[in-house]
Amino acid sequence: SEGITHYTLHFIMEFNFNDGGRAEAGYKGTTGDCVTRAVAIAAELPYKEVYDRLAEGNAKQRITKRSNKRKAGVKTASKGISVRRKWYKDYMKELGFKWVPTMQIGSGCTVHLKADELPKGRLICHVSRHSVAVIDGVINDTYNPSRGETRCVYGYWIKQ
Numbered sequence: 839s840e841g842i843t844h845y846t847l848h849f850i851m852e853f854n855f856n857d858g859g860r861a862e863a864g865y866k867g868t869t870g871d872c873v874t875r876a877v878a879i880a881a882e883l884p885y886k887e888v889y890d891r892l893a894e895g896n897a898k899q900r901i902t903k904r905s906n907k908r909k910a911g912v913k914t915a916s917k918g919i920s921v922r923r924k925w926y927k928d929y930m931k932e933l934g935f936k937w938v939p940t941m942q943i944g945s946g947c948t949v950h951l952k953a954d955e956l957p958k959g960r961l962i963c964h965v966s967r968h969s970v971a972v973i974d975g976v977i978n979d980t981y982n983p984s985r986g987e988t989r990c991v992y993g994y995w996i997k998q
Contacts, residue, residue: 851953851987856971856978859885868980869916872969873926879971879978880960880997881933889915895925921964935962935995947990951983960997965989 858875863885871889878888892915919926927937940949949955951965953975961972971978983989
C-alpha cells in the first residue's frame with residue numbers, strides 16, 4: 839500500500855440556465871416567479887399555462903391575517919406563490935407530483951441542495967424563500983441557488 843492515496847470524489851451540483859420558457863412566452867425582465875419557472879420546467883409544461891393557473895389560484899385564495907397583502911387575492915404569479923396553500927398542493931398532485939418532506943420541526947437540516955442528497959427524477963425543491971427545478975441532479979433555474987451546496991431543502995415534489 840505504499841504510495842497509494844485515497845480520494846473521495848466530490849462533484850459540485852451541475853447548473854443549467856433555464857427560465858422555464860418565460861422569455862419565449864413574451865415576458866420581460868426578472869420577477870418573483872420562481873414557482874412558475876420550477877413547475878413549468880419539472881412538469882414540462884408551457885410557462886404561460888403554469889403562470890395562468892398559479893395566478894388564478896392566487897386570485898381565488900382566501901385572504902387571512904397572515905396573507906401577504908402584495909400578492910393575496912391578486913391575479914398574478916410574479917410576486918410569489920404561497921406553496922403551503924391547499925390549492926397549490928392540489929395542483930401539484932393533479933400534475934402527477936408527490937410531496938416528500940425532508941425537514942421536521944426540531945430535526946435540523948437533513949437534505950441540502952446537493953445532487954447526492956436528492957433522488958434522480960424531476961423535482962421541485964422548496965428552499966428558503968425559493969423554489970427550484972432539479973432534474974436528475976442538475977439545477978435548472980435562472981441562477982444557482984445552492985449556496986455552494988449548503989442550502990437546506992425543506993421538501994420536494996417528485997414527478998411520479
